[in-house]
Amino acid sequence: MSGILQQGYSFGYVLAACANLGVGGATNTWKTVFWVGAGFSIAVGFLRVLFPESKQFIEAKKAGKSGKTPGAFWAESKVMLKKEWRMCVYCIFLMTWVCII
């Protein structure tokens, strides 16, 4: 499922490309595409209001986990980077390569 979700990004690109083709090449038409994007984002924002809070989050909250502090997050990240920095460097190159293609 996460793979399908990832394609949302490409889908957004395709939609933007379609919008770009749709409005034509005149200079001021870029604004139209931006208006469409703004409307789209705000619409999704309001759509999200209609759905309840995540069950997992409520359960975690009940269990007394009130979320990590930024300090704890950085501390964990540092430990991870120390242990797995080689893997990180490798993944960065991999992702860069994939994105260039």
Place this chain on the structure above:
Amino acid sequence: MASTNRPADPLAKGTFATAKQGFKDLFVWDQRVVVRNDYGEEYCEWQRPEPLKNPITLFAQLRLKDWLYFLVGFLAWTADAFDFHALSIQTTKLAAYYKTSNTNITTAITLTLLLRSVGAAAFGLCGDKFGRKWPMVINMIILGLLQVATIYAATFQQFLAVRSLFGLFMGGVYGNAISMALENCPYVCSLQDPNQMLIVAVPMLVV
């Protein structure tokens, strides 16, 4: 419970040894898994990967409500990409509009992407603290408003400033969008170990 799996030689130490072992393991169908027994001792064994399942059967496990959640998360991510690529695909028009070169316009892309990782970290923490819902709502609405602000940016400097801010909010979308889309999926085939998540997250942020 004693495992009946074939024992494997331990994980290699060092960059090149790990790479070599990993490459060799590519050609073995079984997976080398580190197991910890009741005494806290760790050893490696070969485990047979779970047989592939029919994706349609898996899809059928999702109820209509789960699909709806998935769809909204998907759309949020799509809107995010749309807003970003609205710029990158129209660089020529924007260059004409601001009477500058395409290269200068793409500075905006650089700024957006630079601040994207900052936004992802900030909204990720917000998501843990205040929940997945309202941070995402606020995020999407501000994202839209920044898109409007881009339209009204009078000078190139303002344009760059707005696009930097846009990067901050663009980065925030993905985390809450995936949690909304995937938290309700009964079959979780994603990474479970938070350490692994971080390893994947860092390069994603950088790139």
